[in-house]
Amino acid sequence: MERNILEIEEDCPELIPIEKEIQVQPGQIPVTIITGYLGAGKTTLLNYILTEQHNKRIAVILNEFGEGSALEKSLAVSQDGELYEEWLELRNGCLCCSVKNNGLKAIENLMQKKGKFDYILLETTGLADPGSVASMFWVDAELGTDIYLDGIITIVDAKYGIQHLTEKKEEGLVNEAARQAALADLIIINKTDLVGQEEINHLKEVVSSINGCVQIIETKKSRVNLSDVLDLHAFGGKASTRLFEHFNSSGETHLDKAITTVTFDVQGSVSEENLNAYIQNLLWEKNIEDKTGAPMNIIRLKGIVSVNGKSHKIMIQGVHELYDLEETPETWKLGEQRINRLIFIGKNLDKKILEDMFSATVITERM
Numbered sequence: 001m002e003r004n005i006l007e008i009e010e011d012c013p014e015l016i017p018i019e020k021e022i023q024v025q026p027g028q029i030p031v032t033i034i035t036g037y038l039g040a041g042k043t044t045l046l047n048y049i050l051t052e053q054h055n056k057r058i059a060v061i062l063n064e065f066g067e068g069s070a071l072e073k074s075l076a077v078s079q080d081g082e083l084y085e086e087w088l089e090l091r092n093g094c095l096c097c098s099v100k101n102n103g104l105k106a107i108e109n110l111m112q113k114k115g116k117f118d119y120i121l122l123e124t125t126g127l128a129d130p131g132s133v134a135s136m137f138w139v140d141a142e143l144g145t146d147i148y149l150d151g152i153i154t155i156v157d158a159k160y161g162i163q164h165l166t167e168k169k170e171e172g173l174v175n176e177a178a179r180q181a182a183l184a185d186l187i188i189i190n191k192t193d194l195v196g197q198e199e200i201n202h203l204k205e206v207v208s209s210i211n212g213c214v215q216i217i218e219t220k221k222s223r224v225n226l227s228d229v230l231d232l233h234a235f236g237g238k239a240s241t242r243l244f245e246h247f248n249s250s251g252e253t254h255l256d257k258a259i260t261t262v263t264f265d266v267q268g269s270v271s272e273e274n275l276n277a278y279i280q281n282l283l284w285e286k287n288i289e290d291k292t293g294a295p296m297n298i299i300r301l302k303g304i305v306s307v308n309g310k311s312h313k314i315m316i317q318g319v320h321e322l323y324d325l326e327e328t329p330e331t332w333k334l335g336e337q338r339i340n341r342l343i344f345i346g347k348n349l350d351k352k353i354l355e356d357m358f359s360a361t362v363i364t365e366r367m
């Protein structure tokens with residue numbers, strides 16, 4: 001069954017940042033990961049930002065070694081072996097360098113120029129799993145004191161996006177494009193000059209069927225408003241979030257075997273121990289199965305929960321096997337219903353099973 005996009009948007013609980021800047025450590029620099037399939041327009045976006053006048057000091061790490069593409073670009077880089085380590089200072093205050101790997105080394109080098117920039121944009125290779133890049137910022141404590149992950153932006157080619165997103169892979173292999181869409185906090189449908197509005201709308205439906213809670217914008221030549229792409233605070237990490245009040249999940253999934261989004265609301269307060277066990281069974285043990293016996297595979301997990309005995313709302317953030325329970329600055333108000341809201345994006349998800357198992361972690365109806 002086809003769902004219309006407006007409906008999907010209404011269905012989605014949004015994680016809305018409040019008091020945006022408050023929790024960020026002074027001096028911590030946000031990093032946004034720019035991902036998207038080969039040739040979707042990542043470098044175009046970053047070049048656009050590098051050449052626009054915007055009064056921001058942005059450090060941009062370009063991936064000039066797009067695997068399987070841009071042969072001449074990679075030749076140019078390899079001619080001068082060290083070139084990719086070199087940071088170029090541009091007239092509009094931006095810094096730029098190009099790298100041939102996932103760019104983390106470049107970030108480490110960049111941190112020696114601390115004070116010269118306020119924001120980092122990192123392009124991944126077209127076939128990269130942005131989740132594993134994002135994970136580095138979580139597990140690398142040293143990086144983590146200097147920078148925080150602001151969000152993952154996925155660029156989708158308006159013309160070839162559907163083909164990339166729906167391409168069948170051999171059993172056990174992931175569809176890279178679909179994974180990139182699943183992990184996105186913002187999706188940019190680029191190259192809209194190449195197709196009609198009807199095709200764009202169809203692509204939006206496919207994108208929404210994978211990631212039901214993502215904001216989507218349309219661009220030509222990756223031209224965006226900077227304010228649309230920066231400071232998303234998608235991981236909340238150091239920022240506080242709350243979930244949007246309206247929430248009517250249909251939780252319907254229609255593309256069999258494909259990546260889908262499941263959301264639900266459960267009332268009460270959970271036991272922290274049981275909650276951890278629930279998440280770990282899902283993310284680590286992968287021993288929770290759908291009705292057909294296929295293990296659920298969670299790519300992205302977000303939520304706000306009420307943990308028994310805690311006055312503050314707790315935020316859950318997960319990417320692949322990594323997850324965090326973090327206390328937000330927001331407290332549960334006196335008499336406020338304690339509603340736990342969860343969003344799962346992944347494969348073989350069964351809403352009823354996920355919800356029932358979550359409900360089993362609830363130990364008090366209210367406090």
Ligand SMILES: Nc1nc2c(ncn2[C@@H]2O[C@H](COP(=O)(O)OP(=O)(O)OP(=O)(O)O)[C@@H](O)[C@H]2O)c(=O)[nH]1
Binds near residue numbers: 067191194
């Ligand atoms: N028609 C059209 N072409 C575009 C648009 N945006 C980018 N392109 C072209 O698409 C090609 C690929 O763009 P890039 O920005 O290099 O794509 P990328 O995602 O960085 O590619 P890789 O790093 O190789 O994966 C370039 O030739 C761009 O000029 C657009 O909106 N419309």
Ligand SMILES: [Zn+2]
Binds near residue numbers: 042043044063123
């Ligand atoms: Zn590129």
